[in-house]
Amino acid sequence: MAEELLDLGKGFWNIRGNFRLAGLVNVGTHASLVRLGSGRFVLLDSYSLTGPLRERVMALTDGGRAVEAILNLHPFHTLHCEAMHRDFPDAALYGTVRHHQRLPALPWADAPVESAALAARYSDDIILSVPAGIDLVCAAEHVHAGSVLAWHKASGTLHVDDTLNLVPVPRLLRAVLPPPRLFLHPTLPQALAPGPGAVRDFRAWIRALAAQCADLRHLVVAHSGHRSFAPGAFAEALLAALRRISPRLERAEARRGSPAV
Ligand SMILES: [Fe+2]
DSSP states (O other), X not given: OOOEEEEEETTEEEEEEXXXXXXXXXXXXXXXXXXXXXXXXXXXXOOOOOHHHHHHHHHHTTTTTTEEEEEOOOTTOOTTHHHHHHHSTTSEEEOOHHHHHHOTTSOBOSSOTTOHHXXXXXXXXXXXXXXXXXXXXXXXXXXXXXOOEEEETTTTEEEESXXXXXXXXXGGGTTTSOOOOEEEOTTGGGGBOSSTTHHHHHHHHHHHHHHHTXXXXXXXXXXXXXXXXXXXHHHHHHHHHHHHHHHHHHHHHHHTTOOOO
8 A cells, every 4th residue: 555646536635644553553534635716625524644655745726735624534633633734734624533633733623513503614614523322422432433524525435434445356356356345344333323213324325325425436444545436336236235234233223122113
């Protein structure tokens, strides 16, 4: 996996970066640069930009001056927030309550990244979507299912951190294997929100996401890259992924005594 800037067209660039688990296996990470209708930019998530990658992002954004906000969408993706803020010091900085707690010295905007006010501000260009039925910030540090998803309407691109994933396929085999399969984060059952109806609410949210992204052309995910879809194919793949994990969700809900609806 190498650092790379993917130009997906219509004002959407996906920044592919390195992330080594325990300093060894490179599972990759990402951030995205989005040009708004106003001509200004927002960054989705953070990455420490260096070398040619940094030069290209700076060239696109008038040396960084055209970036008006950094939206950190995953509560457990905090490694690169300081570096991103250093590169774009005038951009408003958004994150979840966990970002605020982990990095209290950064000048976080008061409103969290999942707030309705922030979603409304960017709704002409980007639809920010918070999964229903699961906790965005889980107390258990290994449960990374929750994140805010960002749908860029102009390019038909969905930017997702860990909530959705693609089965990793080695680069050399991509030409001969079928496109990587979509799956929901394996810790999803542990992220179910308290109270009855969590599975019902999550399913309804997935169906709404499938409808919203019916014309999706590109899916970018944090740790397993990018996949293009023919119109309509993403919704089908998303609903299939939901069907595969549904028994585990139902069992998790039944175990704690609140029936799946
Ligand atoms: Fe992650």
